[in-house]
Amino acid sequence: MAEFNWTCPYCSHYQTVSEAKYDLSTSQLDLGETCDGKLVGVEIQAIGCSNPQCKNITLNLTYGKLIYASGYYRINERILQTRIKPDSRARPLPPIIPQPIGNDYIEACRIANLSPKASATLARRCIQGMIRDFCGITKPTLNQEINELKKLFDEGHAPRGVSEESFEAIEAIRKIGNIGAHMEKDINVIVDVEPDEAELLLSLVENLFDDWYIARQKRQDRLARVTASVEEKETIRKAPQNNA
Numbered sequence: 001m002a003e004f005n006w007t008c009p010y011c012s013h014y015q016t017v018s019e020a021k022y023d024l025s026t027s028q029l030d031l032g033e034t035c036d037g038k039l040v041g042v043e044i045q046a047i048g049c050s051n052p053q054c055k056n057i058t059l060n061l062t063y064g065k066l067i068y069a070s071g072y073y074r075i076n077e078r079i080l081q082t083r084i085k086p087d088s089r090a091r092p093l094p095p096i097i098p099q100p101i102g103n104d105y106i107e108a109c110r111i112a113n114l115s116p117k118a119s120a121t122l123a124r125r126c127i128q129g130m131i132r133d134f135c136g137i138t139k140p141t142l143n144q145e146i147n148e149l150k151k152l153f154d155e156g157h158a159p160r161g162v163s164e165e166s167f168e169a170i171e172a173i174r175k176i177g178n179i180g181a182h183m184e185k186d187i188n189v190i191v192d193v194e195p196d197e198a199e200l201l202l203s204l205v206e207n208l209f210d211d212w213y214i215a216r217q218k219r220q221d222r223l224a225r226v227t228a229s230v231e232e233k234e235t236i237r238k239a240p241q242n243n244a
Contacts, residue, residue: 001024003018005017008056009058009086010054011054015051022045023046026041029042036064036065036079039066040079042063043064043074045060058086059083059085062075062080063080088109088112089112089202090105091209093105096214100129101129104122105123105126112199116199117192119201123204123205124142127205130212130213132145134159143174146174153167161215165211166207166212173201
């Protein structure tokens with residue numbers, strides 16, 4: 001197999017997956033004629049994390065129609081694909097993410113394959129929760145909150161961390177079919193979306209985690225280190241000198 005780059009869903013460690021940490025097996029299901037055809041099977045992909053502090057295994061299962069080529073069965077037409085382990089695509093979240101928002105995100109990831117429209121509803125709640133918590137904007141609808149954030153952004157008064165890139169990502173999502181059309185309604189209204197649209201919403205939530213909360217924490221940590229270093233030097237400077 002060719003090596004490829006991958007991020008572990010457990011520890012978020014970015015790594016190159018080698019043959020020693022990868023396994024792919026395909027099995028034919030001997031069931032005779034089925035509604036999906038006669039030659040069907042499952043493929044299990046296993047990836048082991050190379051991070052010594054993690055070492056977790058990720059398992060993905062694909063069901064579909066098979067072809068036989070070069071002495072091997074392989075899936076030619078995918079019918080179903082799901083992750084077995086971990087049970088969702090949710091990233092591990094740092095404690096700086098507000099718990100209600102984090103809980104909605106984890107649940108949205110868990111049900112993304114089973115119910116994209118329910119997942120999209122939870123993801124919209126995450127976005128609204130972040131605009132209210134991080135940006136301090138509360139309006140009757142998510143659409144009005146985004147408009148207020150846009151106004152502040154255009155005037156140069158948006159909260160620190162709301163970059164042009166993060167706001168453009170919000171605007172791009174708002175232009176997607178049913179997602180944008182339902183933003184004027186209550187946030188808990190279930191929107192009928194395509195699976196890839198639900199995935200885009202989850203990706204936006206993760207981007208805002210990074211651009212807003214995690215970036216802010218990194219700035220605060222850097223400032224704390226500089227402040228501590230200055231205070232330490234000042235303490236040394238003021239300490240009585242031993243002239244003996």
